[in-house]
Amino acid sequence: MNVLRTGIVWALTGLLVLLGAPLASADESPRPTPAPWQEWIDRAIPAPALPAAPSPPNGELPPDLSALWRAVLSPATGDPIFDAWPTGLADRSPGELIEWRDVTATTAPLALVPIRRAILLKFRTTAATGIPAFGTATLVIPAAPWTAAGTRPVAVNALPINSLGQRCTPSYAMAHGVHAKFNAGDLFPPTTWWALGRGYAVLIPDHEGPWMSYAEPTVAGHIVLDSIRATRAFAPEEFADSRFAVGGYSGGAIASYAAAMLLDEYAPELAGVLVGASMGGLVTDYRAVARRFNGNVASGILLVVALAMAREHPELLRSMNHLARWVAISPIKDTCGDSNGPLGVTGLPIEIAANTADPIGTPAADAIFRQSDFTDRKTGVPLYIYHAAHDIWIPAEGSEQLHRRQCARGVPAVRTLVPGEHVIGLLAGFPGAIDWLDGRLRALPAPNECPPAPAEPR
Known part of the structure; x- marks a missing residue:
């Protein structure tokens, strides 16, 4: 031994x-x-x-x-909504709601901003191998009424879960409160607090899936898209016509990026519903x-x-x-x-x-x-791409190539370098990322910093 x-x-x-x-x-x-x-x-x-x-x-x-x-596999959490595999998944459609639980009491102390309701959603999704699976996500709705035009928009916060244990997921924390395996990254940077303060609902998907498949992009993209489907099905009177925009950094950027890349293939009915994706510190x-x-x-x-x-x-x-x-x-x-x-x-x-x-x-x-390579695809939404200028682990060339290729395919895209290495880049890039997401949720035209297309030869 x-x-x-x-x-x-x-x-x-x-x-x-x-x-x-x-x-x-x-x-x-x-x-x-x-x-x-x-x-x-x-x-x-x-x-x-x-x-x-x-x-x-x-x-x-x-x-x-x-x-x-x-x-x-990760040890079971002891909570059936995270542990139990539903029967009949093959007979359900991706994004179909399986069950839900009100978790307002345990989520409210973590939200800081007053909330009206927090709902833990369990829904059908699709594993990377194509078999039916299930996913979870938490929908948080602020207490303040939405007074602007249209229905309340939804910010999708793809957190950098980066974990192997099921109890490390954000939804488990919001359902059970602060606990021994609570991830500090669930709260900082304060994307959820910012969005709730703006009056947006916040959707937080557990994008590693029931097997905690960290960095598996297909799993992550499917769960983000199916969590949007489940949200619209749960409260169609409030969210069926809402705009959704997703943002994430590092491990969360994998989920945001994959959702954008898989949108047209996996969830084409969400075109025009998902209106933008921001991603920082992304591995391509x-x-x-x-x-x-x-x-x-x-x-x-x-x-x-x-x-x-x-x-x-x-x-x-x-x-x-x-x-x-x-x-x-x-x-x-x-x-x-x-x-x-x-x-x-x-x-x-x-x-x-x-x-x-x-x-x-x-x-x-x-x-x-x-x-794991999605670089030959065209994203279904405008992009905001940011990267730490001195990231010694994840090459900045990947984000530059992503920007160039998506621009060549006609996607409105912005790319910016921010100061610092990988961890500092998370903080340095936060203001620009949330400002860009705010514009998409308010239905402003997406900025485009793509170089002009070369002139056609005469």
Whole structure:
């Protein structure tokens, strides 16, 4: 056991290996080629003994890996609205409301601004693999009446959840109050407070989904869009004709960006309903960020992303060595965003937990990176893109390329660099982002800082 405890520290960064796992079925998957020292790790450390289990609903696995998949999921919260999978999901439409709960009493102290009502929504959504799933979100309505023209607009606050544990989600906090796993990022910067103070309703989606699939863009985009559908269905007299605009930073930016990119494909009836998306500190190139994070103090983020991806794509578990399996079933699987970053201080390379010599460079890794790449799509809404000028982890070139490509496709877009590195960029970019969102919610024309199109040749 002492060897295992030491190995857990060594393996923190190594869980990114999951991104390089085979995507084929059990019968088709080629065996990875480990280095001799990787083979030694598996000889020295036995695999955890787990009871055999049937394949998960989102993939076909042998019994031992199916058991591992169940063991790496977040522990249940104890609240059925977050834990229980509804029956008959396949017979429901995406965004269809399943149940709701009034959480005004526990949300009011966190809202600061007086509120009329807070509602926890549970609705049908679609997993990244295409199977039916469920999502949750909280709708907060201010006490002040809406006196401007039209119906009350809704600001969609895609918070940077960045977590593996279900109790780390914002809706759990709003349903249960401040608790041991409360995320400070739920409150700051004060997007929710600002929007409520402006008279807007605020919709806060738990965009990592029921398996807490942090950084899985399809999951995040689907849940944002389905939370809008569920809100309109819950109170059509108040929100069926409302404008919605979504904003997020870092992990939240993934959700905002994905919702904008998937709008036309997944929720075309929301065209004109979702009227804008802001995003800051956005990762658009997962491959580049994986290379940049490998073997340095940012490896804690890679840990949670890798494990989260394996929950949504269970075939990825095939590339974990025995050491990584012990880590994945440890209390790490329940960590929140406030503690994930410090997990990577050992700075060891990802190969330490792999059963293949080059996990990032495999063809299977390419498949994951391609799936997470939305750069060939056209967004369905105007964009506000901001990035910290000195962000050493997420290259600013990604936001510049996003702006240029969307401009070329005719999307009204603004891009701005703000002072600082990644964390400071969150604060420095906040005023500009909320000012832009305010304009979209007030139905002002979206500003466009795209370069003029080249003149047609005569």
